[in-house]
Amino acid sequence: MNYQIELRHFIYFLAVAEELHYRKAAEKLFISQPGLSTQIKQMEEILGTQLFVRDKKKVSLTPAGEFLKKEVEFILNHLEQTKKQVKLIGDGQLGEVRIGFLGSAMQNVVPDLLLGLKEKFPTIHTTLEELSNRAQINAILADRLDLGFVRLSRVPKGLDVRPVFEDTFSLVLPEEHPLDKGNFRNIDQVANEDFILFSQDYSPMYYDTVLSICEDSGFVPHVSHKSVHAQTIFKLVENKLGIAIVPTTLQYGFQMKVKFIEMKNIKQRAVLSMVWKTDNRNPALQKGMDLLMEL
Amino acid sequence: MNYQIELRHFIYFLAVAEELHYRKAAEKLFISQPGLSTQIKQMEEILGTQLFVRDKKKVSLTPAGEFLKKEVEFILNHLEQTKKQVKLIGDGQLGEVRIGFLGSAMQNVVPDLLLGLKEKFPTIHTTLEELSNRAQINAILADRLDLGFVRLSRVPKGLDVRPVFEDTFSLVLPEEHPLDKGNFRNIDQVANEDFILFSQDYSPMYYDTVLSICEDSGFVPHVSHKSVHAQTIFKLVENKLGIAIVPTTLQYGFQMKVKFIEMKNIKQRAVLSMVWKTDNRNPALQKGMDLLMEL
């Protein structure tokens, strides 16, 4: 006696409510009429209410049945929709990829990735957040981020890395500086100037790399200022407070009175890598990864 | 192989999604663990998607499972309500409206609404529950509640809001306090006292508003205690542990040795709003809304 309502009941009920005829409804459902009769009866028992009036050759809905019909239609539709959505999310066609990036990555790879994603998987949402290397690693480990773009040589266990872009370094000088593309030979020509660099804790790899560039030319740079924003660094150079060494692509996207001298002859490169958790379960991420692997 | 999803699956799924532990979930459901395992597996097969990740001693939800969990919660709640409504209609009633409210709303609008409903639609049942702002919003989204009375400036997408009552703020002081309606000019006269306020997470809007009242008079209040019950706040004031600022109508319905000074001259108002789901399907709610629109 103590049964539980099941979706089967709803489907049967709806058929009868539409046909208002047990035999026809049973036919439509590909079951026998007695089976349908008992199931509807059971349903009425569970709900404690009459749903149909059967008198003299006629089946009709009670007010309660009328109300239930509308609800069952809604519920079954909603369910169908939900099933579809679940499948889509499981297949990675729908969902969200949370991306973090260093400011300096905004010039190249990230915009391409976003455009490609939008085009190939328009139903995948993306959220973007500019974060430091360290903040990105922490966020990925805590599952607040799916994908990061960092400049790091090593990452904690459990994370995967893949280099996605190699950039040369460029010297950044005030426009009025005597050195230019024509007379520039080697970095030791500016060995005695003040240097403005990105902070160590913003990107230790960058900092070490810049130091090694100078070391290769036999001098230790005097670092007068440090910042975490390219904007700030360029502004300081513009005001002749020092010179800088930055990844070359950083020159695009700013309106500053500074000039860039690309140093192609040195071996160091600014490597941008993407990082993600090895066992990330977000299927939408896989799609993004597949896309990036092709780039 | 060609099974059909049933409500049983959803109930089982929800138990596992909540416990994230098959044996415990099975215990809660009063079935055996292997039975539960096979049912969940079958469910995943029907949906064509992995819902749980079982690896090394740990069960967790996939994104698809995460999504499904929210949907299942909604569906099961909605179903429960539908069953109730059907029964009520079958018994000759119009239905049920589930109302939530902040404690501070009990003094004015809610009682009027209830009385009006009872008079015009004596066959509509109402259930009342005192809940925080946040709890009300969650309950409405999950279809556990039809109508809420909250103090919020913004609500999530999919919900409608309508202000129903504007209240001034009053200062609450111990009876023996030197300040009274006669000599009170401005709130800065109590700038150096301790303040007892409703907790931020109970009603962020209230908290912000009270701070802005003080700010307008050029001081930052020292908040010594926070509570979620008006009763508690008044008790603390009575015992001279501080003073409070509350919506004026809160003064009715309590027997306390405190006095109220209404601050009509300040611009801030305590706004009580009603909230409901835009696509709520409860026909009884419509009736209640019509009534409230007239008030």
Added chain:
DNA sequence: ATAATCAATAAGTATGAATTATCAAATAGA
């Protein structure tokens, strides 16, 4: 190493949804 704990698998049971066969009641046609 040993024990403990987890979910998955295997085999058997039992619940209850289905079937077929039949009935009672009502209508329609002669």
Added chain:
DNA sequence: TCTATTTGATAATTCATACTTATTGATTAT
């Protein structure tokens, strides 16, 4: 009135499958 036909409800039976117990393999903790 009689019969034929149609309706949904019962009764008896069959059959699918959700469930049980027993066990395994994998992993972790002591």
